[in-house]
Amino acid sequence: xxxxxxxxxxxxxxxxxxxxxxxPRGTTAEDTQEGAAVILRPYQISAVNGLRSAIxxxxxxxxxxxxxxxxxxxxxxxxxxxxxxxxRRVLFVAHRDELIRQCSGKLTDIGIQHGIxxxxxxxxxxxxxxxxxxxxxxxxxxxxxxxxLLIV
Numbered sequence: 313x314x315x316x317x318x319x320x321x322x323x324x325x326x327x328x329x330x331x332x333x334x335x336p337r338g339t340t341a342e343d344t345q346e347g348a349a350v351i352l353r354p355y356q357i358s359a360v361n362g363l364r365s366a367i368x369x370x371x372x373x374x375x376x377x378x379x380x381x382x383x384x385x386x387x388x389x390x391x392x393x394x395x396x397x398x399x400r401r402v403l404f405v406a407h408r409d410e411l412i413r414q415c416s417g418k419l420t421d422i423g424i425q426h427g428i429x430x431x432x433x434x435x436x437x438x439x440x441x442x443x444x445x446x447x448x449x450x451x452x453x454x455x456x457x458x459x460x461l462l463i464v
Contacts, residue, residue, distance in 0.1 A: 350390040350422055356383050360390050385411070388463050389418045392442055395461050396424060401441045403459035405450065409433070416444045429457065 352360065359376060366374045378384050392402050406412050412430055419426045419442065427436035429445035431452075436444075443457045447464075450456055 350386065350393055352386065352390055353383065356387050356390075360387050363391065385414050385418055388415065389422060389424070391461070391463065392419065393422060393424060396441060399441070400460040401458055402443070402461045402463065403457055404442070404444045404463045405447050406444075406464075407447050409446075412444055412446055419444070429453075 359378065363374055363376060376384065376387065378387075388404065392404065395402050404415050406415065409430070412428065412433070416426065416428055416436070424442055425437055425440045426442035426444055427438045427440045428434070429443055429449055431446070431449050433446075443459070445457070
């Protein structure tokens, strides 16, 4: 099912809503520089395209709303992959260890070099253009890495 974009405030925010419909088999998005691919289902491709469209129309705070199990991390990693190919810095922030590990694992799978900012968790490159971070650690350290794109 195609995603819908609801722009409650045309100048400020865009909301992308992915309905929990029957999920078709995966399709392959563009390859990364390292040759790995992000596998997106058609409804995920539609949602990512909706995000891009909202941003191109000038939306500043775009929200992707999707049900549990719909692949928000995979969609986020596709957005990150695309940003990295444009030499942009990305900060992915989560409040749970599981989400940090999941994102880091998926980024590793697709060949995106990244760092992890999380107390007790070591990994990656602190100077990499992509950082996966715990909101708690960032707030405690009061250091936010530079980013052109913030994914929460």
